Amino acid sequence: GQQLNQSPQSMFIQEGEDVSMNCTSSSIFNTWLWYKQDPGEGPVLLIALYKAGELTSNGRLTAQFGITRKDSFLNISASIPSDVGIYFCAGRLSGTYKYIFGTGTRLKVLA
Amino acid sequence: DVKVTQSSRYLVKRTGEKVFLECVQDMDHENMFWYRQDPGLGLRLIYFSYDVKMKEKGDIPEGYSVSREKKERFSLILESASTNQTSMYLCASSSLYTEAFFGQGTRLTVV
Numbered sequence: 001g002q003q004l005n006q007s008p009q010s011m012f013i014q015e016g017e018d019v020s021m022n023c024t025s026s027s028i029f030n031t032w033l034w035y036k037q038d039p040g041e042g043p044v045l046l047i048a049l050y051k052a053g054e055l056t057s058n059g060r061l062t063a064q065f066g067i068t069r070k071d072s073f074l075n076i077s078a079s080i081p082s083d084v085g086i087y088f089c090a091g092r093l094s095g096t097y098k099y100i101f102g103t104g105t106r107l108k109v110l111a
Numbered sequence: 112d113v114k115v116t117q118s119s120r121y122l123v124k125r126t127g128e129k130v131f132l133e134c135v136q137d138m139d140h141e142n143m144f145w146y147r148q149d150p151g152l153g154l155r156l157i158y159f160s161y162d163v164k165m166k167e168k169g170d171i172p173e174g175y176s177v178s179r180e181k182k183e184r185f186s187l188i189l190e191s192a193s194t195n196q197t198s199m200y201l202c203a204s205s206s207l208y209t210e211a212f213f214g215q216g217t218r219l220t221v222v
């Protein structure tokens with residue numbers, strides 16, 4: 001099955017630092033979603049993006065729908081220990097109901 | 112708030128057993144999905160349903176079947192459980208072209 005290229009795969013950062021991750025594809029998407037998953041739990045939706053160029057914030061999180069519609073970015077500002085987890089992007093192709101998921105970015109925050 | 116509820120958090124089943132995983136959503140969503148999540152492999156779509164009694168195979172349907180008799184409920188069936196079906200199973204639902212919401216996950220162990 002198709003998967004999105006998500007990078008980085010993992011990262012260790014110091015508390016208070018900003019974090020950036022991205023997803024890229026060779027296909028054009030109509031929707032981009034960003035999720036966070038804690039160990040043993042289901043993914044929780046963070047941000048949904050529906051228009052090319054759209055920039056949306058949710059607290060310390062900001063995500064952007066790339067102009068080419070083939071990529072998306074998630075930034076976390078001033079990271080805190082509870083930001084630890086796996087972050088997934090998901091994209092939906094035009095004319096389909098299904099989402100394609102990124103491979104995940106595992107974030108570890110050092111206090 | 113959207114709620115997607117999976118019937119069990121943890122299950123242990125024997126090889127060869129028939130296993131039912133249940134998922135219920137309370138937002139009148141048309142689409143429902145079953146994924147499995149394995150380390151290093153990300154989220155893989157098993158089946159999805161876009162309406163009652165309608166279903167479509169995902170990327171890895173072998174060994175699984177599904178049932179959607181009511182709009183709010185989507186069941187995943189392992190006809191004869193095998194050890195390679197030990198995994199985290201995630202159910203999700205969405206409206207036609209909007210964001211998907213996940214349940215808390217079912218960790219299935221087949222012994």
